[in-house]
Amino acid sequence: MKEMGIVVLVSNTSWYLYNFRRGTIVALRGAGYRVVALAPLDKYSRYLVEELGIAHEPLPMEGKGTRLLGEGRSLLALFSLLRRLKPTLVFNFTVKANIYSGLACRALGIPYANNVSGLGTAFLHDSWLYRRVRSLYGVANRGARRVFFQNREDHALFLSHGLLRDTPTTVLPGSGMDTTRFTFSPLPDSVPFTFVMIARLLGDKGVREFVQAAGEVRVAHPNSRFLLIGPHGASNCTAISEAEVQRWQSAGVVEVLGEQGDVRPFIEKSHVLVLPSYREGMPRTVLEAAAMGRPAIVSDVPGCRQAVVAGRTGWLCEVKCADSLALCMKTCIAMPQEELQAAGKAARARIEEEFDERIVVEAALDCLHGGRSLDGEVTSDLR
Template sequence: MKNVKVVRTSTIPLSLNILLKGQLSFLKEKFDIVGISSNNDDLKEVAYREGIHTIAVDMERSIAPFRDIISLIKLVKIFKREKPLIVHSITPKAGLLTMLAGKMAGVPIRMHTFTGLIFPTRTGLMQKLLIKMDQLLCWSATNIYPEGNGVKNDLMSFRITNKPLKVLANGNVNGIDLKYYSSTSVVNDEVNRLKEDLEIHQDSFIFVFVGRLVGDKGINELVHAFDKIQKTIDKSIKLLLVGSLEAELDPLLNSTLNIINSNKDIISVGFQKDVRPYFAISDALVFPSYREGFPNVVMQAGAMELPSIVSDINGCNEIIVEGVNGTIIPVKNTEAIRAAMFKFLNDKDYYHKLKKNSRQMITERYEQHVVWNALLEEYNTLIAQYEKSKKK
């Protein structure tokens, strides 16, 4: 079906580059794939690595009515010119704009994957506005895919849509490349060299967080929990923060920033394109996010044989099974984070049991080609249904 054009969109190109790595190249063997996102080097990298045509359309992550209308008009023009049979979006703003533009341009199959929901963590007028935006997205879409059963349940409970909601494979948008995310993919010399560069003692127990350093990711609670536990334990422990510090949309508390800057055992390394070496030097992931769709970080850590401490939210509570490959704690709870970290440090039998199960739990449920083939099958099914409807 190389003559069938499929447009994939995301708000920022980092999402296409990271979240859909390899998937677009896989689909290109069957379809004419076009990637659309905002313009920066990530979009160029997607085009080169995946071997697809890309088009830059700047889209704002925040609510920006004037700029959103400009983006919408550009997308309508592109869809009318490119004439795709399918448009398929991920991320909130790209989803709203792509589905509306697809409907306006007469694209027959309009698919959106909800990789996460913002409105459940908001209140008041902002929550109502976000709900209306997602309801508009779903109204203009033909097919809707929650990334996991937690997201599906939220869409249903908030009455976002009456349309069918289908979870593909076991829920994740791209699955895990188990060859890439493997403890054997990082050589010992690289691990030792990174520890030396970061001035980490070989016997230190390292907790790692990977993601944006913002309030919604639970960084305030995590940093304060680590600072507290460090003062009550005589073992050498480190907290490794791997991700960019964002000071605009959801900045950290000043007290959190002060601790990060003053505590020598909290090591912030910024955004890293390849996170595997940082997983390789670590002992456990701590991911106390307030909201997720289906977090890749938790699966990546598990594939790298790390047990996880995660908050009881969508995705996290599907990947992690309590007491099997990690532990699940309440959201926004500093004391719960501290207690879970303390147990990892002091109950070695418990820790090693979780560690032993971590990779197997990912291998059995989220191998990448299982996810890719499920999506390919869905595309083929929708195309067949459309072709059948044309003949009537």
């Protein structure tokens, strides 16, 4: 097949591209494009090359870095790599990639698209630095061929902050779900009742609220289990210290299992997924659990509340409130098995109807080919 050109994907981790953009990568290769990933080296970098058959170029970028020297190094590296590769289009993912790669592409005259998969720390906290970050985000977005969002509330926020102007936008159902990989499974018949949280160990993900709520629930239901899965030492200013994680492990309330290459076995052995995050784009772990027939308890914030239909495929708790989360957990434990199973089946059906990966892949290809068929369209009822 004749090579159609080069498409570059930029992210602050290779992990993100491998786990969340696999379907898009496969589709781009199938359409005849050479795909190059620009991301920091991690253990998933080799999977991009060996399993997905794309090129990988190491990118010096630290998620929580704010020192001018390091940030300037990231921007210059992107500028140099993109000038050498001369791609047909660049897809940027995660906040720093959207800003830095967007600015580099704009300076070089390379077409690009930004993907807002969540607002990140720059929107959850306010300071002189974060206000400057948001300003640069607007400059990067206004030069993009398209900006993709994962919920309407993020889209509305960017509009209200003047971070888009007349840039074409599309709201998509997250990064899409591969329903053949995440297949439905019935709820476990055996006790104990098991909750699972899958997230990077960050304060902004609500990890502390999960641990505190688990302690409250264990008082009334001492046999219940609480699994905490996610990488330590995440590059983020709200990352939870190793010492704090060790204290949780010593207390024995939650089972801290660290990062897992395949989360499906842990979802399968659980009854309910929990994500008390402070804000999300469209939380992938909630969608993965739903695809496997697991309802979720999530915080009532943008992104999370769009990931469930409250009372039908999951439940909402107050943000930053461990007591509210614990009450939801206790309600789930007391719920008849048939009612919980019905919520899981409804969650799976919604994934099939609204979150199929093909929607996201087709939008990427449409953008690549210069189409405007998705202008202003919201592809599902993501409120």
